[in-house]
Every structure is written in structure tokens, then in C-alpha cells.
Amino acid sequence: MTSIARSHAEQLDAADPLAHFRDRYLPHGDDVIAYLDGNSLGRPIRAVRDAWLDLADHQWGERLIRSWTDGPGGGWMDLPEQVGDELAAAMLGAAPGQTIIADSTTINFYKALRAALALRPDRRVIVMDRDNFPTDRFVAESIASELDYEIRWMPSNFAEPIDDDVAVLTASHIAYRSGYVADVAEITARAHDAGAVVVWDLCHSVGVFPAQLDAWQVDFAVGCTYKFVGGGPGAPAFVYAATRHHGQLRQPLWGWLGRRDPFEMEQGYLPAAGIRSMMSGTPTIPGILAVRAGTALIAEAGIEAIRAKSVALTEMVIDLYDAVLAPLGFDLGSPRESRRRGGHVTIHRSDARELTRAIIDRGVIPDFRTPDGIRLGLSPLPGSFGEVWDAVEIIRQIGAA
Amino acid sequence: MTSIARSHAEQLDAADPLAHFRDRYLPHGDDVIAYLDGNSLGRPIRAVRDAWLDLADHQWGERLIRSWTDGPGGGWMDLPEQVGDELAAAMLGAAPGQTIIADSTTINFYKALRAALALRPDRRVIVMDRDNFPTDRFVAESIASELDYEIRWMPSNFAEPIDDDVAVLTASHIAYRSGYVADVAEITARAHDAGAVVVWDLCHSVGVFPAQLDAWQVDFAVGCTYKFVGGGPGAPAFVYAATRHHGQLRQPLWGWLGRRDPFEMEQGYLPAAGIRSMMSGTPTIPGILAVRAGTALIAEAGIEAIRAKSVALTEMVIDLYDAVLAPLGFDLGSPRESRRRGGHVTIHRSDARELTRAIIDRGVIPDFRTPDGIRLGLSPLPGSFGEVWDAVEIIRQIGAA
Numbered sequence: 001m002t003s004i005a006r007s008h009a010e011q012l013d014a015a016d017p018l019a020h021f022r023d024r025y026l027p028h029g030d031d032v033i034a035y036l037d038g039n040s041l042g043r044p045i046r047a048v049r050d051a052w053l054d055l056a057d058h059q060w061g062e063r064l065i066r067s068w069t070d071g072p073g074g075g076w077m078d079l080p081e082q083v084g085d086e087l088a089a090a091m092l093g094a095a096p097g098q099t100i101i102a103d104s105t106t107i108n109f110y111k112a113l114r115a116a117l118a119l120r121p122d123r124r125v126i127v128m129d130r131d132n133f134p135t136d137r138f139v140a141e142s143i144a145s146e147l148d149y150e151i152r153w154m155p156s157n158f159a160e161p162i163d164d165d166v167a168v169l170t171a172s173h174i175a176y177r178s179g180y181v182a183d184v185a186e187i188t189a190r191a192h193d194a195g196a197v198v199v200w201d202l203c204h205s206v207g208v209f210p211a212q213l214d215a216w217q218v219d220f221a222v223g224c225t226y227k228f229v230g231g232g233p234g235a236p237a238f239v240y241a242a243t244r245h246h247g248q249l250r251q252p253l254w255g256w257l258g259r260r261d262p263f264e265m266e267q268g269y270l271p272a273a274g275i276r277s278m279m280s281g282t283p284t285i286p287g288i289l290a291v292r293a294g295t296a297l298i299a300e301a302g303i304e305a306i307r308a309k310s311v312a313l314t315e316m317v318i319d320l321y322d323a324v325l326a327p328l329g330f331d332l333g334s335p336r337e338s339r340r341r342g343g344h345v346t347i348h349r350s351d352a353r354e355l356t357r358a359i360i361d362r363g364v365i366p367d368f369r370t371p372d373g374i375r376l377g378l379s380p381l382p383g384s385f386g387e388v389w390d391a392v393e394i395i396r397q398i399g400a401a
Numbered sequence: 402m403t404s405i406a407r408s409h410a411e412q413l414d415a416a417d418p419l420a421h422f423r424d425r426y427l428p429h430g431d432d433v434i435a436y437l438d439g440n441s442l443g444r445p446i447r448a449v450r451d452a453w454l455d456l457a458d459h460q461w462g463e464r465l466i467r468s469w470t471d472g473p474g475g476g477w478m479d480l481p482e483q484v485g486d487e488l489a490a491a492m493l494g495a496a497p498g499q500t501i502i503a504d505s506t507t508i509n510f511y512k513a514l515r516a517a518l519a520l521r522p523d524r525r526v527i528v529m530d531r532d533n534f535p536t537d538r539f540v541a542e543s544i545a546s547e548l549d550y551e552i553r554w555m556p557s558n559f560a561e562p563i564d565d566d567v568a569v570l571t572a573s574h575i576a577y578r579s580g581y582v583a584d585v586a587e588i589t590a591r592a593h594d595a596g597a598v599v600v601w602d603l604c605h606s607v608g609v610f611p612a613q614l615d616a617w618q619v620d621f622a623v624g625c626t627y628k629f630v631g632g633g634p635g636a637p638a639f640v641y642a643a644t645r646h647h648g649q650l651r652q653p654l655w656g657w658l659g660r661r662d663p664f665e666m667e668q669g670y671l672p673a674a675g676i677r678s679m680m681s682g683t684p685t686i687p688g689i690l691a692v693r694a695g696t697a698l699i700a701e702a703g704i705e706a707i708r709a710k711s712v713a714l715t716e717m718v719i720d721l722y723d724a725v726l727a728p729l730g731f732d733l734g735s736p737r738e739s740r741r742r743g744g745h746v747t748i749h750r751s752d753a754r755e756l757t758r759a760i761i762d763r764g765v766i767p768d769f770r771t772p773d774g775i776r777l778g779l780s781p782l783p784g785s786f787g788e789v790w791d792a793v794e795i796i797r798q799i800g801a802a
Contacts, residue, residue, distance in 0.1 A: 029463035037466045049457035052687065056450035060633060062430035065438045065766060068634070076634055104682025106656030107508055130668065135682060138655035138670040146653055226683070232461060233469070233477055233686035252547055254539035255507030265771050267531065269539040281505025281536060282627070285634035286453065286687040365466060370666050 004319055009389035012316070018301055018309050021381040033363035034391035039204060039344045039377030040367050042230035047293035052286055060285075079288045080279060086292060087229070087238055090299035092202075092221070093212035099240045100275050101288050105203055105224045106135045108239035111251040111278055112220040113143060115241065116168045116197040118250045119219075123167035124149050127196070129156045133176045136201055140170065156180065158187050162194040169196050173211065174204040174342035177369055179314075179334040181209065181342050185216040192217065203227065206238070207294070208310050208343035208380065210303045213240055220245075228343060228379065230294035236287040239278050246274045255280030297381065306380045311338045313378035313388055317345045320392040328399040333373055344377040349399070358398045364391045404724040410717065410790035419702055419710050422782040434764035435792035440605060440745040440778030441768050443631035448694035453687055461686075480689045481680060487693060488630070488639055491700035493603075493622070494613035500641045501676050502689050506604055506625045507536045509640035512652035512679055513621040514544060516642065517569045517598040519651045520620075524568035525550050528597070530557040534577045537602055541571065557581065559588050563595040570597050574612065575605035575743035578770055580715075580735040582610065582743050586617040593618065604628065607639070608695070609711050609744035609781065611704045614641055621646075629744060629780065631695035637688040640679050647675045656681030698782065707781045712739045714779035714789055718746045721793040729800040734774055745778040750800070759799045765792045 013019055026044040028035060035043060059067045059076075069075040074082060084099035092099060102108060117126070126140050130153050144151050149167070154160050156175060169191040174181050188198045199220040202211060207228030213221055221240040225231035241249055249271065256262045258279040260270040271277035298306065314334070321332055325347060333346035349355065349372060356368040367375040374395075378388060414420055427445040429436060436444060460468045460477075470476040475483060485500035493500060503509060518527070527541050531554050545552050550568070555561050557576060570592040575582050589599045600621040603612060608629030614622055622641040626632035642650055650672065657663045659680040661671040672678035699707065715735070722733055726748060734747035750756065750773060757769040768776040775796075779789060 026457060026462040028465055032463075032465065035465055041461075041466045041469070043465065044457055044462045049454070049462075052453040052457060053450070055633075056427060056445055056453060060442075061427040061445045061450075062433075064429055064433065064436055064444065065442045065768070066761075068442070103504065103508065104656070104685075106658075106682030107504065107654065110654055110681075133657070134660065134663070134666050135655075135657040137668070138657065138660060141670055142653050142655040224683070232456075234683045234688070236685065237682075252543050253508065253511055254536075254543040255505070256534070256536040256539065257507075259535065259539060262535070263771070265535050267538070269542055280511075281507030281638075282625070282635045284505075284637065284685050284688050286691070287635070287685050290687070360467075367466070370664070 004323060006386065006389050009316065009385035012312065012385040016309065016385070018305060018380060019384065021297070021301055022384065024297060025382040031363055032365060033394065034365070034387045036364065036366045036376045036378065036391055038379030038383065039227050039375065041233060042227055042294070042379060043382045044232065045230045045293055045297055047297065048230065048232055048290040051289040051293045055286055055289055076285050079285065080283050081275065083288050083292045083295065084238055084275070086299070087295045088240070090295050091207055091210060091303045092240065093210065094214050094240055098243055098275055099238055100278055101225070101236050101238050101291050102279050102283055103236060105222055105237040106139060107253070108222040108237045109136055109201065110139050111253055112199050112222050112239055112241070113139060113168065113170060115249055115251045116199050116220050117143070117149070119197050119245060119248060120167035123165055125152050125166045126150070127152045127154055127158070127162060127166050127169040129154055129158070129171060131156050131175060131177060132172055133201065133203065136170065136172070162190055162196060164194050166191070166194055166196040168199055170199040170201070172201040172204060174209060176204050177333065177373055178346055179342040179344045181340045184218065188217055205342055207298055208306060210307055218242065225291045225294065229291060229298065231287060231291040234287070235290050236284055241275055241278060249277050251278060253280040257281060301381060309380040310343045310378060313380065313383060313385065314338070314341055314343070314345050316385060316388060317376055317378065317392065320389070321347060324392065324396045325399065328396065330399065344375050346373045346375045348372045355398060359395055362394045362398065364394045405720055407787065407790050410786035413713065413717070413786040417710065417786070419706060419781060420785065422698070422702055423785065425698060426783040432764055433766060434795065435766070435788045437765065437767045437777045437779065437792055439780030439784065440628050440776065442634060443628055443695070443780060444783045445633065446631045446694055446698055448698065449631065449633055449691040452690040452694045456687055456690055477686050480686065481684050482676065484689050484693045484696065485639055485676070487700070488696045489641070491696050492608055492611060492704045493641065494611065495615050495641055499644055499676055500639055501679055502626070502637050502639050502692050503680050503684055504637060506623055506638040507540060508654070509623040509638045510537055510602065511540050512654055513600050513623050513640055513642070514540060514569065514571060516650055516652045517600050517621050518544070518550070520598050520646060520649060521568035524566055526553050526567045527551070528553045528555055528563060528567050528570040530555055530559070530572060532557050532576060532578060533573055534602065534604065537571065537573070563591055563597060565595050567592070567595055567597040569600055571600040571602070573602040573605060575610060577605050578734065578774055579747055580743040580745045582741045585619065589618055605743060608699055609707060611708055619643065626692045626695065630692060630699065632688060632692040635688070636691050637685055642676055642679060650678050652679060654681040658682060702782060710781040711744045711779060714781065714784060714786065715739070715742055715744070715746050717786060717789060718777055718779065718793065721790070722748060725793065725797045726800065729797065731800065745776050747774045747776045749773045756799060760796055763795045763799065765795045
């Protein structure tokens with residue numbers, strides 16, 4: 001038994017102003033006691049299911065091709081910017097016209113990093129950290145090897161001087177392993193002081209931690225929508241480019257939908273105005289409609305309220321860790337300071353891979369990360385304190401066995 | 402009235418062995434008499450709707466993150482190759498292991514063209530035609546301007562000598578305006594004779610015209626799945642790379658899912674084996690499942706039977722054109738020879754833009770293409786001869802008004 005009684009978790013649930021959002025999600029299988037992997041794939045929102053049905057039966061079914069250009073509020077062709085603006089308003093702290101939903105995080109990161117580098121043509125250094133998510137590192141490495149850039153690896157806190165040969169600094173808002181929250185404003189300011197441009201990856205923060213992209217003076221940002229936003233497996237990502245760069249926005253994945261007047265089918269590529277030039281091919285409509293539904297749910301709950309519950313959930317996990325997991329040889333891999341801690345808590349033990357399998361067999365689904373990490377992702381909208389308490393109790397039982 | 406009686410169309414429908422496939426599609430709005438735009442956005446298949454519901458309720462809903470790696474027949478992670486192989490077997494004439502479903506046509510074309518160019522590092526010329534679909538031209542122009550290639554524009558029949566400075570020849574199997582069917586085998590052979598590599602765009606042929614990518618010795622191919630395959634708006638595209646090139650397959654959009662052992666999250670990019678290295682980011686699952694459903698329908702009907710009905714449908718349109726549209730000043734923009742004609746017939750008249758609006762108001766949905774083309778797309782599985790007859794009759798009435 002843990003030192004924090006389950007009744008305490010139940011009290012927190014009873015007082016939780018977001019508790020009723022749990023009903024907005026589809027039920028999971030009876031074999032699942034606790035789902036702690038919403039930081040990898042968010043739980044399915046009823047409104048996403050509804051959106052797919054409406055798409056099949058009405059938008060696509062009845063209206064057919066006409067839905068590309070007309071419909072209530074515009075056509076599908078307008079969705080990349082419309083839903084981008086909705087996402088920006090609900091959780092990115094970004095004014096309209098700077099965000100689109102398109103492609104995957106990988107493709108958007110490629111476009112954003114190339115666009116950022118193009119703003120500093122005389123500089124040849126990309127700064128990033130080795131703990132950044134693999135796709136970010138691989139994209140940067142591809143660009144560096146092909147276009148003769150140097151990648152300067154820094155510690156994750158970027159607490160080293162940023163020289164005036166740095167073109168771009170890129171990092172994750174919340175670290176995918178530890179959940180560490182970077183000080184975006186401070187790091188961005190230091191990069192700007194050196195004349196560099198920043199590209200932030202918000203994959204692990206969007207929808208659970210309020211961003212202030214405009215206020216933080218971020219240049220470019222990307223992020224995925226299938227974690228806390230709840231857009232479903234492989235939902236399209238977003239890309240943000242600050243308005244002040246729109247006059248010089250250039251990315252090399254030229255496609256028909258990033259061109260000015262695409263349906264004139266003319267010769268030669270002329271980038272569309274503004275953020276639209278970050279598009280390439282045809283957007284995936286079931287994906288964008290799912291992002292819209294997830295975004296609406298977050299807007300309704302409020303990102304600040306979500307963050308408050310997220311902090312309370314991770315706080316409880318750390319309290320339980322101290323009480324019952326640390327004595328079993330687990331190590332805490334996430335910050336204790338709530339200000340620096342995102343929506344997941346990672347615990348380490350050398351047998352984490354096997355433990356994760358046993359935990360899943362008991363109905364608790366966390367996320368294993370090599371070599372020895374178990375990520376406990378806490379989803380504020382569908383999750384409850386009782387569920388998390390039960391999960392830690394099962395981890396304790398298995399860890400002690 | 403036309404010279405071909407509607408009863409003739411009704412007889413063709415009565416004798417049509419594919420007629421029953423019409424019931425496999427969702428109904429469209431009562432305001433639609435004839436949908437002749439399946440070459441732009443295919444009609445919704447009931448099984449696609451079912452797939453999205455199953456995804457929401459069961460695969461995602463009940464099984465949550467576990468569906469990425471396990472499920473009946475494999476996890477979502479296996480879908481890009483599995484559905485790629487299904488598509489390849491049903492309509493591409495390609496053996497397994499050479500095709501994946503991923504990203505958009507634009508992104509896949511970028512990857513394929515870069516991979517093709519990388520096979521001929523000492524050559525600097527890309528051959529294509531100005532009538533190719535805009536996204537193909539734009540991608541080639543971006544690569545040419547950035548990496549110092551020359552684009553050599555040729556007529557659409559490529560009936561000019563291909564010199565030994567040509568790295569890649571790229572073209573569309575079926576032209577998006579005219580519906581002209583290129584002789585892929587012959588053009589590919591001539592390109593190969595000159596030591597060049599080919600990249601074919603199958604967007605307007607896949608699902609309506611049988612391809613033989615392996616027999617034709619094609620090197621790379623891409624195509625979209627929201628036209629005749631019926632994967633829905635913005636469904637993910639396919640990319641094919643012949644097995645003989647897999648040892649040297651290199652594309653620059655490095656992402657975590659194109660890497661060997663992606664979940665080891667290690668440093669440095671090592672391309673995955675085979676066609677998997679053409680992946681970049683996370684695949685869109687509602688999109689891939691829709692492609693699977695559309696592919697299964699085509700496999701059930703048989704691509705040769707689909708092509709036979711497609712020829713009969715376009716033949717009837719041309720007969721009706723000769724009888725009633727040519728006298729009204731329309732010009733035929735598509736080949737008369739059925740062997741060289743794809744799944745759509747384009748007619749031209751200077752007032753095509755206004756005519757298209759009026760035709761749509763009467764419940765017939767074709768596709769306008771600048772400057773003066775009306776594309777009549779004939780979908781063999783959901784379409785009928787009677788519907789097409791009605792459509793031409795309405796075009797005649799409006800064209801004569």
C-alpha cells in the first residue's frame with residue numbers, strides 16, 4: 001500500500017472542475033485500468049468519431065468534390081489555415097495567419113528549418129541538443145550533410161554561449177524523455193541576441209502546456225496533434241511561422257497547394273502569400289477535421305485549466321514515487337519543480353523494458369523509452385487522479401515482485 | 402435529343418457485370434444527377450466509412466496505443482507496406498516490398514525524384530513536359546534551382562532524342578488535362594537506353610488503368626489514392642521504388658520512421674532496409690485504412706474489368722460528343738484511340754468556365770480546368786451508362802442555350 005490513500009485521489013477527482021470532460025471520450029477496452037500514454041497517442045474523442053461520420057456521410061458523401069471549395073464556413077481548402085488559427089488561439093498563444101495544419105511533424109520541421117536557415121544565408125551553424133527527438137536530429141543531419149552546415153551539439157539547457165556564426169537554434173519545448181520544460185522565451189532571446197533564428201518543436205507540449213509563441217518572439221514552431229490534442233493516429237502536424245518573416249518565407253518542398261492561385265495550373269512556382277506557402281500537397285481532411293475536434297475540446301476546457309490539472313496529476317505521481325517507487329530502486333527522470341515539468345513523468349529502472357510488459361499485462365499502459373525509461377503520461381481531460389493512483393499501485397506491486 | 406437513345410445506355414447498364422458495385426458506395430445528395438469528377442475526388446465507399454468507425458471505436462478506442470504494434474495481421478506501423486503491397490498487387494503490377502503508402506503525392510514525388518537523381522550523380526538534366534501536373538513541375542523546378550540541374554522540356558510524347566546527359570525522365574502515365582495514356586514501357590526503354598532513370602506519376606491512372614510497373618521496368622512511381630482508388634479527400638499517396646535500386650535508395654527527408662530500428666531512438670540516421678527508407682514521419686492511419694478499403698474494392702472487381710468498363714464509358718461519351726456536342730462548337734481534347742485514352746474525356750469551349758457553373762447548377766458535376774477545359778471523369782465502379790447519358794444531355798442543353 002502507498003502512503004497516500006486512494007481516498008485522497010478520489011477527493012481530488014471530486015473537486016476536479018475538468019472531470020466531466022472524461023465523458024467526451026470514447027470508452028476504452030475493459031482490459032485497460034489506466035491509460036498513461038496520452039503523451040504518445042491521445043484517447044479518442046467522441047467528436048472526432050462524429051467528425052469522421054459527418055465527413056463520410058455528408059461533406060464527402062452528399063456534397064462530393066464541392067466540399068473542397070464550399071460549405072458552411074468555407075471549403076476543405078480553407079481548413080489548413082482555419083484549423084491552424086483555431087489551434088493557435090486555443091493553445092499556442094499565436095495571432096491568426098501564422099499557423100497551418102499540414103503533413104507530418106517531420107516534413108513540417110524540414111520546411112521550417114530550411115525556411116529558418118534561408119533567413120541567415122551567411123551563417124553555417126545549427127545548434128541543437130543530442131536529447132532532442134530523433135526526427136528533429138535526423139532532419140537537421142540530412143540538411144547539414146547536404147547543404148554543408150555544421151551541427152553544434154549543446155547541453156539541453158543550452159547554457160553555453162551562442163556565437164554569431166549560428167544561423168538557427170532548434171530545440172523541443174518539452175523534452176520527450178524527461179518532460180523537462182525549456183525556457184523558450186529566455187533561450188529564444190539569447191539566440192536572437194546572437195542574430196540567430198529559432199525553430200521550436202512543441203510535440204510534447206501542445207495541448208497540455210500553454211505556449212506563448214508570439215510573446216516569446218518565436219520565429220518558427222512545429223508540433224504534432226495526435227498526443228494531447230487528440231487528433232488520432234498520424235493526425236497532421238502544425239507549422240507556425242511568425243508574420244514578420246512572411247515576406248521572406250521560402251521552403252523547398254514546392255507543391256501545387258503552396259503556390260499562388262494553384263488552380264490556374266500555370267507554369268512556374270510563385271509561393272502563396274503568408275503561411276500558405278508552407279503547404280506542399282493536398283491536405284488530409286479526416287486528419288484536419290479530427291484536429292479541429294480536439295482543438296475545440298481544449299478551447300472549451302481552457303489550456304490554463306488543463307495545465308493546472310496536469311501539474312496536479314504529475315505532482316501526485318511524484319508524491320507516490322517518493323513514497324513507494326523510490327524505495328524499490330526506481331529513479332525519477334523528470335523535474336521536481338512543477339514550473340519545469342511537462343505532462344509526463346519518467347521513471348527509470350534497469351529492468352524497465354520487462355517491467356513495462358508486465359505492467360501492460362495488468363492493464364496499465366505507460367510508454368517504454370530506451371534504454372530504461374517508463375514514461376507515465378497524464379492526460380488532463382480524459383484522465384483522473386483515481387486512475388493514476390491505481391496505475392502507480394500496480395507499478396509498485398510489479399516493481400516489488 | 403441525342404442520336405444515341407437513352408435506352409442504349411440502359412442496355413449497357415443491364416449488361417454491365419460491375420453494375421452491382423454501385424451499392425458499395427454511399428448515396429450522394431439528391432441534387433446530384435451525375436458525378437463526373439471521380440478523377441478528382443472519388444465517391445465515398447461504404448467500407449471507408451466502416452473503416453473509420455472501426456478505427457474510432459475499436460482499433461483506437463479500445464486498443465489505444467497498442468494498435469501501433471499489434472492487432473489482427475499486424476499493427477498500424479505495418480500498414481504503409483501492407484497496404485502498399487495490396488495496392489501494388491491489385492492495380493500496379495508490382496511485386497511486394499516495393500510500394501508504401503505515405504505522405505502526399507508532392508512529398509513522395511520529391512523523395513522519388515531525389516532518389517532517382519542520386520542514382521545518376523554525374524548527370525545534370527531532368528527531362529519532363531510542360532503539360533505535366535503542376536506539382537510535378539514545381540518539385541522538379543525546386544530541385545533544379547537548388548541543386549543546379551537543368552530541366553529539359555520536351556513534347557508530351559517525348560519524341561525527341563534522350564541524350565546521355567539525362568539523369569531522370571519524369572512524366573505522367575495519364576495526362577491530367579487530356580487523359581492521354583503514355584506508352585510507359587516504350588518511353589522507359591528509351592530513357593534506359595540513354596542510361597537515365599524514370600519517375601512515373603500515376604495519379605490519373607491508378608485504379609482505372611492497369612499498370613505493369615515491374616514488367617515496364619519502371620524505376621520509381623508515385624500516385625494519389627483519392628481519385629479512382631477512393632481513399633477520400635487528401636488520402637495518403639503511394640511511392641514505388643523498384644527492388645533493384647533498394648541497395649542505393651537515398652532520399653533527403655530523413656525522419657524517425659524511415660530509420661532502421663526507429664524505436665531505439667539512437668543517434669544518427671541509418672536508412673531502414675528497402676522501401677521503408679522512403680518513409681519520413683508518422684503515417685496517417687484513417688487515410689491508410691481508407692486506401693485499404695478502396696484497394697480491396699478494386700481487387701474484388703478486378704482492374705482489367707474496371708478498365709474495360711472505363712473504355713466503354715469514355716467510348717459512349719465520345720460517341721455522344723460526335724453526335725451532339727461537336728455541332729455546338731465543343732472540341733474534343735482527348736484521344737479517340739481507346740488504347741491511348743484514360744478514364745476521363747476532356748471537351749473544350751471558350752466559355753467552359755461559365756458552362757461548368759451552369760452544368761453544376763443542373764446537378765451534373767464535371768471538373769473545370771483552365772483555360773477552357775471541362776473534364777468528364779468516368780468512374781467505372783460507382784458510375785453507370787445512364788448517368789453519363791443524362792450528363793451529356795444536360796451539357797448539350799446548356800451548351801445550346
